[in-house]
Amino acid sequence: MGYTKDLWTRPEETSDGKTKRVRNERWGKGKRWLACWTSPEGKEQSKAFQKKEDANRYWKSKETDKERGDYIDSKAGEKLFEDYGQRWLETRVVDPSSAIQYESKYRLHVAPTFGKRKINQIKPSEIQQWISGLRERYDTSTVRAAFLVLQGALELAVADGIIKTSPVQSKAVQVPSAPPREVEAWADERVFAVIGAHPERYRIVPVLGAACGLREGEVFGLAEEDIDFDEQVIKIRRQVKKVGRECIFALPKNDRSRIVPLPDWVADYLREYMEAFPPRPYTLPWEKVGGKPHTCRMLLRWHTDDLHVRARNFSESVWKPALVDAKVIPPAEPVKDEKPGKDGKRKTRMRYATTRKEGTHQMRHFYASVTLAEGVSIKELAEYLGHHDPGFTLRTYAHMLPCSHDRARKAIDNRMSRLPKPGSRSRDGADGP
Template identity: 35%
Template sequence: MAHIEDRWFAPKLDQEGRPVLNGRGKPLLARSPRHGTGLRYRVRYIGPDGRERSKSFPDREKRAADAFLATVEADKYRGTFIDPTAGQVPFSEFAETWLRSRTYDKSTMESLELRVRKHILPFFGARPLSSIKPSAVAEWDAELSSVLAQDTRSVAFAYLRMIFSAAVDDERIAKNPCSAKSVKQPRPAQRQVIPWTYDEVSAIRAGLLPRYRPLVDLGAGCGLRQGEIFGLSPDDFDLDGGWLYVRRQVKRVYSRLVFGLPKNDKERRVPLPASIGAVIRAYPVAPIPVSLPWEDPDSEDLVTVRLMFTTPRRNAINRSDFNSKSWHKALESVGIPRTRATGMHALRHFYASTLLDAGENIRALAAYLGHADPGFTLRVYTHLMKASEARTRSAIDALFSTPLVVAG
């Protein structure tokens, strides 16, 4: 049975070892050998797994011991009991275990490990899981706000929430401190996309080496991501049917290049305009067979693909080298500042704005861009959609062009 043990006093025993009772039939107490030292009250109880557990309280904390025992028994009855010792594991130890259990692709794991080890572990590392309260999470985020951009803070907070959610699922802590009302989760900065003009896209294209100019055509004319363009093979083009099949990308994982599926791990088919098809037909550089690991940079099993676009040294294009040596110089040549918003991804914004201006629907645009959720596409590009007031008036006027017949 669960009970509270007073370790400073013990029943007084007679010469035969039996408890000595007072006039009301209760045992008389005498000071124990440990009287006045250590914690006085020890709550002893049986956990749901049948193991005996205990927690000690100091002198004059009998009410706290009673409250703890009552809470334990109530939690056991409701099925919400959390072993107080389970949360004593250091945050860093649990976080490393959590990282090892993730099954993301290697490139996602690289980003995840970097943010957890650089932005989360230094603050929470040695603290026991159960000791981390919402106030500590708020303090951590406040410190990050002075050194990190809001988007990076938002991602780091999301990872921290995931770690604590796993601790709740493992019954190491009862609540996720990131979910408290007193904690305000940083939100990604809402930036309105301002697409480039056709003249700006053309000028950037002219600033690149001839072998790289079709990259602009495929980004601005087909909406492909940078890595997807680098991973294209001549076999991915259906020039007669007018389709481009996006089957892979070239990406960097732990400083090594690998092939991998497009983002969201889903291949897709994109309309290939005749003008872009003509550029591909006229491309003078022969495709080069390139062998790289698939997803895992440590894998010895290589996949060979005839790449449409390669470096002059016949290698797959590394985005870091291309950006620094080619793309940034092209931007500078036309006076466009080098920012996060002016990378090759801006060509996808140009593509999206062109299609929306032509009246294409969001669901089709999301499919062409490779977005998993059309709602995301709508949130990013809704401000580029044509104002509908005139179309609304025209539609209703056309419907009501014939006067309604009113029954007599």
């Protein structure tokens, strides 16, 4: 049972055997009243207050929390946020590239503001102010990713009983929502022009994107054994993925393999491609740097060193020049680096003026638009594209679905045509309604 202790007086026995309290050496110094209680583990705990009623109220609330199972160690809440930020990062069960992204967001955006703060003193208003500051400097995806890290660390502290509730749960904390994503598919002529502008060795990337919906990393990792000409399918089982400065073989996005239809035209194309560029065994670590070696007869190799294709090299040396040739973007222009190099000089580089609307994902959007127009369902398309949720596919491509107005009109006309039209005679000869 808890109690309140007077720190400014001590008991003293009088001559008549009674006890009275007299001032001690602490009289008038510091807080007078000490709330005392024991934790669920039996450890003595205390906290000082100016007023006796506040001390009484506090230890009684601690006793109530023990009975309810809601007890929070007040001193534990004084731990620094960085303790739980680092612990959250270490306990994530994610692929290596995601772990790198989380660590980057924590180091660059979360730790500088909250790392040295006591975890029980972080207020919703401060979190909202932090979010507002990030929004002024970064795009929505960066803000949401940084918030995810902050939220995860605070939720871990709640789960461990360090704080009772997470300040991010307050209605005062408002995270910017992801902007609506309604993609626009390129016309046939543009897609064909871009494919035609690619060198023959690398033309397989836009072809398999437009004709089978593959991501570029999935094409980079496609092997001869993934193509089943008899069953007319492609088995998407790996991708080339960058982790830090290294590359690995890994499962496709969302950590799931899938099977996509192999059209006859694509099958003929792949046979000719493999005849011109015979697949050969290639080995990379599986799922993590230093992971178990994984070998497959990979289709695509980089022309200068015969190694795997890296996304940045492909983008700058192949994809963007093809966009220029297809008149999708203007030619590259010389641009000076914003920061000087080690020699104190700013280097001039050739850069292309592009946005996300000119990326290789446009080939997948083309695939979605064509298949939806021909009657493929959203559920089937989600499976072919490797989306984790058909709802995401629907939100992204709903505007590409064929208009159902004509079908709806025809269905109602067929069913309702048996009813008499206004002004016609009813069966008993009376005027119609």
